[in-house]
Amino acid sequence: MKQLRTYNGEQAAQARIGQVVSDLCDERSYRSVYHRANHDVPMPAIERLSEIVELLRAILFPGYFGNSEVKPETMGYYIGASVDTVYQLLAEQLKRGYCFSCAETETLDCADCERRARDIAVRFIERLPEVRHLLSTDVAAAFEGDPAAKSSGEAIFSYPSIVALTNFRIAHELYRLDVPLIPRIITEMAHSRTGIDLHPGAEIGERFFIDHGTGVVIGETSVIGRNVRLYQGVTLGAKSFPMDDKGNPIKGIPRHPIVEDDVIIYSGATVLGRVTIGRGAVIGGNVWLTRDVPPGGRIMQGAPDENGFSGGGGI
Amino acid sequence: MKQLRTYNGEQAAQARIGQVVSDLCDERSYRSVYHRANHDVPMPAIERLSEIVELLRAILFPGYFGNSEVKPETMGYYIGASVDTVYQLLAEQLKRGYCFSCAETETLDCADCERRARDIAVRFIERLPEVRHLLSTDVAAAFEGDPAAKSSGEAIFSYPSIVALTNFRIAHELYRLDVPLIPRIITEMAHSRTGIDLHPGAEIGERFFIDHGTGVVIGETSVIGRNVRLYQGVTLGAKSFPMDDKGNPIKGIPRHPIVEDDVIIYSGATVLGRVTIGRGAVIGGNVWLTRDVPPGGRIMQGAPDENGFSGGGGI
Amino acid sequence: MKQLRTYNGEQAAQARIGQVVSDLCDERSYRSVYHRANHDVPMPAIERLSEIVELLRAILFPGYFGNSEVKPETMGYYIGASVDTVYQLLAEQLKRGYCFSCAETETLDCADCERRARDIAVRFIERLPEVRHLLSTDVAAAFEGDPAAKSSGEAIFSYPSIVALTNFRIAHELYRLDVPLIPRIITEMAHSRTGIDLHPGAEIGERFFIDHGTGVVIGETSVIGRNVRLYQGVTLGAKSFPMDDKGNPIKGIPRHPIVEDDVIIYSGATVLGRVTIGRGAVIGGNVWLTRDVPPGGRIMQGAPDENGFSGGGGI
């Protein structure tokens, strides 16, 4: 055994690899999976969007994230610098998002994308005080709704519900401003991290809490009132969706549930279609539901428990 | 179009951003979402806790994690250095955890936090041989319980069950030492990575195995015997929890199931409340259960399968 | 209080830590959790495998991942360099995988591992055009199957289904080439990121789509046809598995479902054992199924919905 690898072997390997490269560069191979940058503007950068979200977390929850020694006296510095940095970074990513979407429409030009991106970035930033307010009610709901919570600070710092809702409420503001692509990326970041899949199009009221959360899915046209509590594995989905003439689903039609104030939905329950769960209703675990529930209604799987209601899925 | 962005546009943007910064720095806005560092001691650092957990993984499973060329002759060096580093890093993080909790209680002073942190760090470290022993039984259970497993090494190196249980068994020791906040962060790290949500307060015996694992939730006061096997989506939760006079949940009451030795619970099953699943019982998939099950009992959804028992959810 | 920490305290701490180190280095403690590198070849490196998968993503979806300004004129450079780098990195990791598996068999020598690794790496690379083709059909299925999708590019760039299937289709090719350990690591990466647990051994046809995906489990011997759609929380699992004389599960027996073309399985459904779901069948949400379903069959939980079929779990 003179040589670990014969030269011939490597040469043959190179030839075979060369053939694969050639095949992969054939236009027929890459046509449907290739994105050609419009105006040479690159794709939105996931790392940058992630950085933006972390900056926003630090802005929204000062002292918990970002510099943890921020004081009331110095808060203006840190929040000011972070907000302005968000403005710069977000404007750039929004521009990339608009250019990406040009791929289909071809109607924008770059200066327009730039101007629009800056304008939308400012309008988004103006929503931050309201976003913080909503999140503060979510924090209160988490602390009050979970017997295992030791403090509201613990919820802010470590609860997946707050992680997911922070990303969602950010993404929802961008969605409302008709930003393409990026809202979905931001909620997917939280989906990946928490297992909670909140479509940025959903409307969610204050004091929302999702305990544990893994497997929760809330669809694009869902409407959720205030003080609603969900457990892991709950789906608010579409029952079916109408197709157009070509057999493609028609997009944008209301097709997910309306959940009114003070509703609780226990783990594993599935609610499908444009149904309404009335105020104060309780949906038991693993329930499969495709009909309206009146206010105060109680739906549970199988026979009622002898101890009375058995819906709890909390920890 | 002489300029891509008019100066006026930018100036107006800056003014609007300045207003937002001002609003966010108003004490009424940040009051309930701001953490002021006690004694100027910063928050526990997630990256550092993550580093500690990775060091512990290398200590517990030498050769699999950390330096993969460790030999019996050199093991003392690597384990010694890692254990001492864990001691230093963990003591610092524990101190931060105590100071964070001072926010509520105001009764500690920093030198005390420091001393306590060092003391607890040593006591935690003394539990490592036992933690490793328990994990070695979990590895054996994983290998024996999964027909797809090719070797116990594969389980150690790539199974989410072992990832989640390593974090859990570390966090549980800290929980037993009354460490605030940090145990929960450590189990959340594993929750995020594996979809398995194990509260650090749960008591879990040896030879525990969770197959696939996504969506599993085990609550704070659960008690699990030895040789128990769970599949994805299983919940051991609370049925309901008593409220105090103000309507807040009373914390710390036993409210989760007791699962005795040799029990199997198939995918999607939900067990709620302080019920007891007797030794050797089998709970079928998607079952919703709020009552005791006697030793050897078999609970399944709907009618029994004509082929006999139908609970399997394994891969 | 003269000193923050007394020397005696620290000395005692060091002594106790020293004892723990000594205990952890006792062969009885580490025996079953220690991996001694065969031929001093280290463990496969997770970071490197992750880098390989990201390079493959850039090869398979040019312009979306990797350099986003790649043009038809320069595609040969980028794909060529990435494919050759994958070849080099993958050959190294495959060698590590083979050496890791030597631990049990002791029959290989290192030069053989090296040669085999290079050979398999080339054979894997030759499958890339087919992998890309399959993924392009998955992208089409995702776009057509989700009313919330705005473009196929959005699916490529941000859908967990495409993330998981990319890792799966890569891992599956390696699995078919009898590569140990590494295919499972690659699907676990996607499991951790998406909550979708696809065993690399499964056979999955073209145009496969998993909506939302968290909690999906597809077992090792599953066979899935073309144009199949799944929702979150679906399990294709084993019902039970035969044991050998020693009570260990017998490995490698077909034990998971066969799902024929054009089947839809809604969220939370569980299908167990070597059953066949016939062409065009629809399985409703949360259904528990251990029997064959004929072509065109419709299985749903409880009574049929008054509005007709109620299986939808889409968003």
Place this chain on the structure above:
Amino acid sequence: MKQLRTYNGEQAAQARIGQVVSDLCDERSYRSVYHRANHDVPMPAIERLSEIVELLRAILFPGYFGNSEVKPETMGYYIGASVDTVYQLLAEQLKRGYCFSCAETETLDCADCERRARDIAVRFIERLPEVRHLLSTDVAAAFEGDPAAKSSGEAIFSYPSIVALTNFRIAHELYRLDVPLIPRIITEMAHSRTGIDLHPGAEIGERFFIDHGTGVVIGETSVIGRNVRLYQGVTLGAKSFPMDDKGNPIKGIPRHPIVEDDVIIYSGATVLGRVTIGRGAVIGGNVWLTRDVPPGGRIMQGAPDENGFSGGGGI
């Protein structure tokens, strides 16, 4: 001692810090040290320029830098990808450089900067084969001129002379293309790393070698022939420079030496002004020289050495 730090102390500190911040933000304080981004285009990024230079090093010396397993069969991939990446990155940095220089001139608009940057980037790239040729002669000169060199590969991989000349020859091409700012940054990178300060404006022929190099300075209008060798601490500088009416130095006048072919200048020698060192001349160490030297001339400090010529400063 109840508290490590009194609150009053910190409050006073914050007030004093606040005053400093206020002073530093006074326009009178920052006026002459502040750069306002023209057209909001940021400064050239040092890290990016450094990345560009490392890519160029990999292009110019394949196998030594960048991927060290590049083969003739795969060279096209790696060099192609690297050259195209240089094109993209450099065009961006050139644009920033032009915009930075707009600060003084105000006459460019951004689209023009963009177009110019792309054009110049291509023209620079077209010079790379010649740059490589020149560097290959420098490598040969280093190997032949240093008795301590074991191979030309050692010179390429580890000699400061080659590091400095690579940066210089890159920067010089950009300088010739009238690129502002960036050429100087690129030679300063090498100056910082090697102690060799080559102004990008100098003209340097092939087969140039600088042994050891620390402290060498070669001024902007120097002209150096082929096969010239320098040792550490040599200065080719200006003797004096004419001032304009306001007492500022007049820029751009030839004011540094002309060094003809085959000259050797030993360590610590200083040559000042627009003098000519004739072909084949030898300048001894520490010599201070402000006059022409005829071809073949020998200049040395003090009396000639009894052993004959004493100029050597080589190692």
Place this chain on the structure above:
Amino acid sequence: MKQLRTYNGEQAAQARIGQVVSDLCDERSYRSVYHRANHDVPMPAIERLSEIVELLRAILFPGYFGNSEVKPETMGYYIGASVDTVYQLLAEQLKRGYCFSCAETETLDCADCERRARDIAVRFIERLPEVRHLLSTDVAAAFEGDPAAKSSGEAIFSYPSIVALTNFRIAHELYRLDVPLIPRIITEMAHSRTGIDLHPGAEIGERFFIDHGTGVVIGETSVIGRNVRLYQGVTLGAKSFPMDDKGNPIKGIPRHPIVEDDVIIYSGATVLGRVTIGRGAVIGGNVWLTRDVPPGGRIMQGAPDENGFSGGGGI
């Protein structure tokens, strides 16, 4: 050849390595090269000090370093956040510096170090406006003194003189506040990067410029007036230093030159001892000088040049 490495060979290697470890851990071996942390406070961290210096560079030269899109409207945010971060980071490093020096003196306790560190950090910060003012004069001197400089921005962004003086002027303020160790580390950072070795104890007036700079050394007790210009390789050193009874040099005695206003010293000149170079004097290149020079004096090496004065070493 069955095995690449025999087990015996590795075992012997391990034994020999074990012996070395044992020797290195013998107190006689490490005694004089070991630092035991006082009060368990670690060494100053070079990376942190480097971060502090970069933050200061961004504060002193806004728009050039740090965020390059800072505007007058947002400057308060960025400078405020940076100054407060410097305060926090520097206070920590100063504490470490004090604790390090306790090694010799044993008289401080940790709370005192902490308090002192915070106090000195504030006092340092109060000097920043003056430091910026001095540096702005240095920038003007660089631009005016170098015919190759295209703009003062180019000098700020890329001249080693400004790099070295920024570090020096920062370090000098700390030196004046009697901070141990850290000032020297900060000037060494610049020494390493630029080859310019400025002792933090030197006193240097405004409008100071060092062209090229490599090899410049300015000693601890040097005193330099305003508008002084130096070229590469200039030494302002001590001629000799008195010893104490034990033969150790007596520390702190003025032993370096006084250089008055408007002096120029050309490349390679050496000035030694407590001599005075009078106002407006010019010292030629490579001159060796140990005597006073009267105001307006001109010192040069060897005979005067026939073209008149020959001291220039500029580029």
Place this chain on the structure above:
Amino acid sequence: MKQLRTYNGEQAAQARIGQVVSDLCDERSYRSVYHRANHDVPMPAIERLSEIVELLRAILFPGYFGNSEVKPETMGYYIGASVDTVYQLLAEQLKRGYCFSCAETETLDCADCERRARDIAVRFIERLPEVRHLLSTDVAAAFEGDPAAKSSGEAIFSYPSIVALTNFRIAHELYRLDVPLIPRIITEMAHSRTGIDLHPGAEIGERFFIDHGTGVVIGETSVIGRNVRLYQGVTLGAKSFPMDDKGNPIKGIPRHPIVEDDVIIYSGATVLGRVTIGRGAVIGGNVWLTRDVPPGGRIMQGAPDENGFSGGGGI
């Protein structure tokens, strides 16, 4: 202006870039600057060598570098782990160095390189106690020789002389073991950082000190006794070197100075050729010397200073 960049422009640019890539991949272009990996073993990795040197610094100066809280009780862990890691990393890099050198000789095979690398790595490690001893004498010399030094710890932690000598003494041991390439890389690292260029072949006795150091060059065959002190800019070089028949310098002949014990050489002095500077001699600054100096001799530039001896260049 409809489009920022015309498609035609870009297409032409791509064509021109394609031509350059093609030219650079022509074998005639890359022949003399390309390294083809022998046996596919890559080049030594600079980052890894840098990591090795930093590990060695932590081993040699415990508490100053690496973990700064190492205690006598835990020193064995840290030094053991670091030494074993150095063994593993260095063996790999040595193998690469041997394979790189095979390029010229073609006589080694890889298994041999591997074995030799491991053997040499152990033999190097066995020299570490002696290396530490020598460095401890260098530290003492630095502290005693520099009036500005406040403690020997300051010298260890921040003096370029100690940085350079640590790299040198490591590299010298490797040089003595006939390791190719790598010793030079290690001294070049220090050269780049400190401006001190010590060839790894030089022999340097204990208690060596180089003050300031920038520009110091010590050639390959230099021999330096004990207790020698140098200042910045000193060269110990070759006067001239004999050529072979082809006009290439003959390598390996003693051609640099011998410097006996207790010699001081002041800044800027140049000593060339195989001359001997006798014990206790003092060489003045900027002196140019090519002859022997007797023991106790004093050589200085020009006329003696009226104050007596004028050689000092210290700070």
